[in-house]
């Protein structure tokens with residue numbers, strides 16, 4: 001009897017940033033094996049990363065990144081999980097799922113293994129509803145719908161660009177919170193997927209994240225972090241703020257909630273504090289910048305939006321610290337490199353409302 005192929009089997013890449021051996025894939029094998037992996041090896045390129053047998057993958061280390069991008073490799077972070085965005089750039093697929101190598105299969109309240117990839121695909125393949133909040137959460141989910149009073153003119157929704165998953169066990173807390181609550185574990189399984197309303201930013205975590213590369217890929221730059229940079233662990237946050245402003249402008253949706261993964265490793269809060277320190281006070285100025293950022297209507301593609309945003313970053317955040325001028329330039333380099341590796345693919349001509 002013919003079995004149905006896994007959804008988006010040939011249209012989705014799984015991107016994993018790593019400094020470790022990838023034994024964690026054994027637990028994901030039933031869900032991940034049919035898909036192509038893009039492994040971005042960070043740190044020492046001479047280290048040999050072991051990938052369990054049976055997976056089809058491409059592995060890129062720092063030498064490969066330098067070879068492929070030449071001088072433009074300067075925009076890809078080194079010694080920080082931000083390097084994962086190279087995997088988004090080099091992929092040829094429509095969809096990306098990215099996961100950390102200390103994230104495992106979680107169980108739902110009925111004790112079943114959660115196929116996180118399947119849920120992300122469901123989230124991406126059905127519309128978002130950013131213009132009016134549906135109090136019964138995802139109206140497109142099985143057994144749910146739009147509630148009374150929800151305007152019918154808005155029920156078609158908009159294309160979904162991002163699916164942001166969550167984590168059981170070790171929550172993605174910042175260093176101060178980790179220090180104050182070292183043994184706090186997330187035991188709460190909330191069975192909900194929500195569209196993040198238009199005009200609202202959110203802290204995007206790169207641990208368990210999927211997105212439509214054709215709709216929003218060029219905005220998924222994880223910034224300049226790690227070695228040689230004054231800040232770390234704001235890679236996914238930076239990307240999330242840029243992505244949400246551009247999704248709002250282009251009429252695309254961002255969802256958060258299911259699926260959960262099991263996050264197993266708490267990184268060192270003291271090391272994290274050093275990396276995050278500047279970000280903790282800079283973000284008090286960065287967030288108002290993104291909250292008030294306006295993109296001209298002439299910006300109809302992600303690339304155009306991103307270049308415009310990079311100009312505003314340099315102009316408005318450059319006065320906080322020269323880092324933001326460097327970051328603004330790196331945003332341009334990223335788009336140049338993206339367009340070089342993905343010629344003729346202007347993202348997001350698809351328009352929402």
Ligand SMILES: O=c1ccn([C@@H]2O[C@H](COP(=O)(O)OP(=O)(O)O[C@H]3OC[C@H](O)[C@H](O)[C@H]3O)[C@@H](O)[C@H]2O)c(=O)[nH]1
Nearest residue numbers: 017018019042079080081100101102206207233236267
């Ligand atoms: O220099 C590095 C360090 C780590 N990685 C890979 O990145 C993934 C996350 O690393 P880890 O689980 O050790 O750190 P966390 O603190 O849990 O990561 C969270 O906070 C930082 C980032 O925002 C990250 O996305 C969050 O998940 C893991 O796969 C490491 O192998 C690396 O590539 N380079």
Ligand SMILES: [Mn+2]
Nearest residue numbers: 100102265267
């Ligand atoms: Mn982790």
